[in-house]
Amino acid sequence: MLISYFTEQPYSAVESEDVWALHPFDHPARRPGDNTLLHSNRFFDPVIAARLFAERIREYEVAEEVGFDGVMVNEHHNAPYCMQARITVMSSVLAARTKRVKIIQLGNPLPTWDNPVQLAEETAMIDMISGGRLVAGIVRAGGAEQIANNVNPAYNRERFHEAHDLLIKAWTVPGPWRWEGEHYQQRVVNPWAIPLQKPHPPVWVPGITSKETIEFAARRRYPYVCLNTTLEDTKRIWSYYDQIAAETGFAAGPQHRGYLVRCVVADTEEKAMRNAREHMWMSGEFAGFGRPSWVAPTGYSSFEARSGRAALDDAGRSFEGQIERGTLVVGTPQQVIKKLRWWLEETRPGLLMLWPNDGRLDHESSLEAIRLTGEAVLPALREIGQELDLTDGFGVSQQAT
């Protein structure tokens, strides 16, 4: 089992919920409580952010020191909950600042790129600089990302597919050649940077419950990473993935199953609960409070899918509800190990991503959580992974024996 560390890199300097109120300078479409997209960047202080970036990067280093196998990064826009505006930038930093861990991008927002060949170049550079440690995940990117990047949401899936095909070809087929697609046209594709890993870096696909995306991943044997989905949804996703895999001609295993879980560990339960509440900061990314037209703009997915999504999220919005459903794992190391064992037994992922710190948790508390997770939780998880034969496709579980 490959175990990785993840944080959203929140702009944790937001001191008061008052900033989410309406302000005289607000965009006319903003409503009180809107904390992304139209929340003004007047509230962003680059001096503070410079400190936060330094702290975050140190936290990734510590994650490597305490035994994590990978560090997962992502990208969001106009969002205080995530300071990473370009996933390849943070990946590049980590390629230079870490030595051993996989650099797991979950993922590159393909449709927002107008030139996927440049993405092929950047990821190839990261792969070479890191010595072949890149996992190049790909995503459609959320609805608000389409608006923030002014990318037409109605063609999101078309662009995702075409950018993927172009990316893979640019990585693997010697140039020069020409690309005349529906959304991308390149007179000459001939990047002077190709990946170190052959045929190309591993590609993972994170998501929630979109059947089309699950099918996309399964047909290409790409691992599908469930982003903190409920147990029921996770099982449904694997079941569908397995079905498509069988149709495609292979038996899916744990190496095709990734799971990201918010996992908050502390030496006392009380402290863990206090820290875990920070995951509810900004109403909690997974609580489904976003404006419907931003979370899933018209055309981004079908009307039925978007209507269903809102209903799905209603059930687990509360802090207690999320703990009860097991999507927020909280406690002392022993308590957390027990809960995660249940998850691993029930869903059998070979790729596990733990998310210990979020919201306004300060640097010292974040480091403490990362260290405790690495020292007191990871060893037990590795044993459970061995016991359950949760292979990861990288040989980490084999090396541990």
Next chain:
Amino acid sequence: MSPRSFSVRVAGSEIDVLSGGAGPRLTILHRDTGRCGWTRLHERLATHFNILAPSLPGYDASDRPDWLRNVTDLAALIGLFDDAIDSEPGAFLGLGFGGWVAAELAAHSPGRVTRLVLHSPMGIKPMTGEIFDQFLVEAEDYARKGFASELAYERECATEVGNRSLRLDRNREMTTRIAWKPAMFNPSLKHLLRGVSKPSLVVWSTDDKIVPKSCAETYRDAIVGARYAEVPGGHMVEYEAPDALADLVEDFLGEGQA
């Protein structure tokens, strides 16, 4: 009177049409929220004209051609539709987004148009103000913003039969496909409006919160000899000031028949 409903196949797609009245042909092109049905505006104008009210391709009951990805092509398709109905030219009334479509048609195919009336037309980048960005708000909130009067909005909602949310969403999806960027305008159109060679009337609603006055003024200035008028109410003139607009249209088109 009850309009009759039929469909016309154009370039492989079915275009749904409501039609009624008698007299010279007047084609009414609807807003981006969709065809408003057979409103008082249609009823009034049908007393003097043969009204054709197609659902634009991709809107309401008309097919959505997958290849259709900009408003210029949409206008070209409406030109083919118009030709399929009658090879003789006719008058056009475009409402809001439909005004943009009608203007594109008149600019590119002036031979199809006898007279042109544009009400609060989109399609041009305003010199001052902005065309309201519907993509930042819910579809229903955008529809509401089209009204100056909350009462008129509620009356309009009450007349809806079927799943209103689904209808608004489907229509907005088509608008997304063809007008997402640039947001509700075509940078070339202002220049190409020199091609509109027939008498034109530009009308703006004085309480329009969707399209700023400068859009209408730019149309007026770009179309040679265009006239300009204002009516009360919000963007959804067919609900808030149908008689005021019908009076203007009847007078303007009537001049052409004199």
